[in-house]
Amino acid sequence: MFNNPVLTFIQLMNGISLGMNLFIIAAGLTLILGVLRVLNFAHGAFYMMGGYICFSLVGLFAGLPGGFWLAVVGSAIALAAFAWVVETTMLRHLYDRDHLYQLLFTFALVMIISDLVRFNWGTNVLSVSLPNGFRGATDLGISFYPTYRLLLTGMGIFVAISMWYFVNKTRAGRFVRAARQDREMLESLGINVGRVYMLVFVAGSALAGLGGALAAPAVSLAPGMDAEIIVQCFIIVIIGGLGSLGGAFVGALMLGLLKSFGVMLIPNFEIVLIYLMMVIVLMFRPWGLLGKPEAK
Amino acid sequence: MITKKRLMAVAALTATTAIPTFAAADEGVIRIGALYPTSGPCQMIGDFALQGTQMLVDEVNAAGGVNGQMLEVVHRDSRCDPAEATAMARDLIAREDVDFLVGGVSSSVGQAISAVSRTEEVIYIASIPKTVQMTTPENLHPYVFRSAANTNTEGGSAAVLADRLGLDRICTILMDYSYGHSLNEAFTSTLAEIRPDAEIVVQEWPQNGTTDYTAHITNIMAAGCDGVFSGVWAGLFPAFASQAGPFGFFDQVTYITAGEVGSPELAEQMGADMPEGIWANSYEVFYYPDTPAHNDFVADLQEELGVEHTPSWPVTGYVALQWLVEAMELAGSAETDAVIAALEGLSIETPIGTQTMRASDHQANRGQFWGQMHMSDDDAYPYPVMDPVEYIPADELMD
Structure with missing residues (x-):
């Protein structure tokens, strides 16, 4: 079991890097949920689009040095632009409606994006090569570990720190926090809340695109890849607390570690473990680990 | 409340479904019902297998058909989904009056088509599904044959x-x-x-x-x-x-x-x-074996698909239908019982070598x-x- 320290260390790294990749995606979901109060079902579909756009851009930038990284940035920008169109033309008209309308709308987006992906890229499984310089492994002293997964881990931590800094230490971040707490008050102070919402939706969606593009070399692209990721992101957001960035970080880490050590220790129950963890968290803290109970 | 408008709609709907769309079953034509996924996740495999099927049909018809009868392929999209495959197999038999069924990609679809072939008593050649479940004694029946290699x-x-x-x-x-x-x-x-x-x-x-x-x-x-x-x-x-x-x-x-x-x-x-x-x-590679039969097959396929390096899936559709054609020729008829008798123990020369259909479990010795x-x-x-x-x-x- 834990008598093999190298194996334990690698599984630990596996869990962390998986968790950090999930965090990039879940962070966008929880940000949108916290500020806009919209549960974006299409967040997984945005992630899928990010992966597919990355695939096409990698082909387009094939000759350029650092083509893959341009493709990653391009995917995030493409998703930001797509989200901007969705928000300004459709979603913003639904904020004042019942939650059911928003759910229906984002669910419709899932269907539309899924068909767009099929139409544009077909149904075959596609794959993106690992970028140059990240195909091998790095010596961590205890063992070698794939460089690209180390990079994913680093990216996750980088996103976490920069989001924490933005939300807590900047003026724009103050508006985001304020919009999360009291929309009317913010409006009465003369802040354009509609604009804050739009920017948050665009930024959250760009994170989904970034996550999809970064995941593309590590997973295969296939229609339906959005379903698995959105379920995992929901679990992360629920465990961590709706709208809580720190919660999403903890939740993603727990999910990643549970998956890798689950496969190592009790492979037959690996799938159940995740749901079990969610049930336990909800029993003792229905508002999530780092969430706040709803004010009565 | 049932409005007049809704009644009209219901009437219209019933009328459309009631109109029989029987394809006129032309005497003298042997109709092959092909069930391959041409949409959904298995689309690529289904497209290629169907092209292989059509290639054999064209070859046979150009050479004067089977026992003087022409072949015709009627395709339905099985979508890699057993429920859809069942419905489409029934549709092919009831509406299109096909004489044989070929196709299937996933094992679950193969089992679904096999169940229809059993109740409808129509021969089914499983061209791609691999699970041994299809030919184990409790699932085997006289009408199912497999040209694919099993698990x-x-x-x-x-x-x-x-x-x-x-x-x-x-x-x-x-x-x-x-x-x-x-x-x-x-x-x-x-x-x-x-x-x-x-x-x-x-x-x-x-x-x-x-x-x-x-x-x-x-x-x-x-x-x-x-x-x-x-x-x-x-x-x-x-x-x-x-x-x-x-x-x-x-x-x-x-x-x-x-x-x-x-x-x-x-x-x-x-x-x-x-x-x-x-x-x-x-299933196949275009660069091996270097035999005249295989080289001819690859050359035909290159022409059919317009590519230089041919994919591996078409051979599955081609060989599945080849079993039927050779069995009909041996039996001298397209009657189900005669074709079953001819298929059992039959050996044929496929593009990738000789294959034999075992009489005991209707499994071809496909390696x-x-x-x-x-x-x-x-x-x-x-x-x-x-x-x-x-x-x-x-x-x-x-x-």
Whole structure:
């Protein structure tokens, strides 16, 4: 079991890097949920689009040095632009409606994006090569570990720190926090809340695109890849607390570690473990680990 | 409240469904019902298999048909979905009045079509579905035949390779659904027979639909095995390879994989990302065997598809229909009972060699092409190819 320290260390790294990749995606979901109060079902579909756009851009930038990284940035920008169109033309008209309308709308987006992906890229499984310089492994002293997964881990931590800094230490971040707490008050102070919402939706969606593009070399692209990721992101957001960035970080880490050590220790129950963890968290803290109970 | 408008709509709807759309069953034409997925996740396989089917129909018709009768293919999209395949198979029989059914891709679809063929008493040739379940005594019936290799052959031939490569400590990584479990049974039982001293060290069962294999890869690498038998099939393999490669996985173990990872389609898609030196299989490869029959087939297929390097799936559709054509010629008729009698024990010359349909369980002795993946040294085809490549026959393995 834990008598093999190298194996334990690698599984630990596996869990962390998986968790950090999930965090990039879940962070966008929880940000949108916290500020806009919209549960974006299409967040997984945005992630899928990010992966597919990355695939096409990698082909387009094939000759350029650092083509893959341009493709990653391009995917995030493409998703930001797509989200901007969705928000300004459709979603913003639904904020004042019942939650059911928003759910229906984002669910419709899932269907539309899924068909767009099929139409544009077909149904075959596609794959993106690992970028140059990240195909091998790095010596961590205890063992070698794939460089690209180390990079994913680093990216996750980088996103976490920069989001924490933005939300807590900047003026724009103050508006985001304020919009999360009291929309009317913010409006009465003369802040354009509609604009804050739009920017948050665009930024959250760009994170989904970034996550999809970064995941593309590590997973295969296939229609339906959005379903698995959105379920995992929901679990992360629920465990961590709706709208809580720190919660999403903890939740993603727990999910990643549970998956890798689950496969190592009790492979037959690996799938159940995740749901079990969610049930336990909800029993003792229905508002999530780092969430706040709803004010009565 | 039922409004007048709604009543009208209901009436209109009933009227449309009631209009019979029977295709006039032309006497003198033999109608083949083909069930291949031409949409959904198995689309590529279905498209190619259907093209292979059509190619044989064109050849036969150009040569004057079968017993003087022309062949006609009626296709329905089975969408890789057993429920859809059942409905479409019934539709082909009831509305299109087909004489035979061919096709299916996934094992569950094969079983669904087989059930229809049993109740409707229409011969069904399973061209791609592999599960042994279809031909076990409790599921076997007079109307189902299989031209595809079954999972016993696939898993068994991997065990033959493991024996030849001298592997003694073997790990397995197989997907946790019927295909993976059938492969496991075939592999472990054949291995126990031909290499009793070999040990199965660790067995990993990734969930169907998983995208992250890293934890399984780590477990295998820590287990200290010298060989790995895998059922991570072609559609899943690129992700697996990109996760396992950086760990040095393919350098540490001898990797033998089922699931058509050696097919030219996947080799071309993966290019340099295909790990060097792994052992993989394919239904067919255009570069082997170098026989007149196979070379002619490849040349025809090149013309049909307009590509220089032909894919591996068309042969499945082609051979499935070839069984029917040759059986009808032998029987001198297209009557179901006569064709069944002719098929049992029939031997035919396919583009990839002689094959025999066993009378006992209606399973063709279809073997598999296996080989070690290496980058081709042909400048005109800069992709991995199987080298060496061989055909491992099914006769000793398919039970």
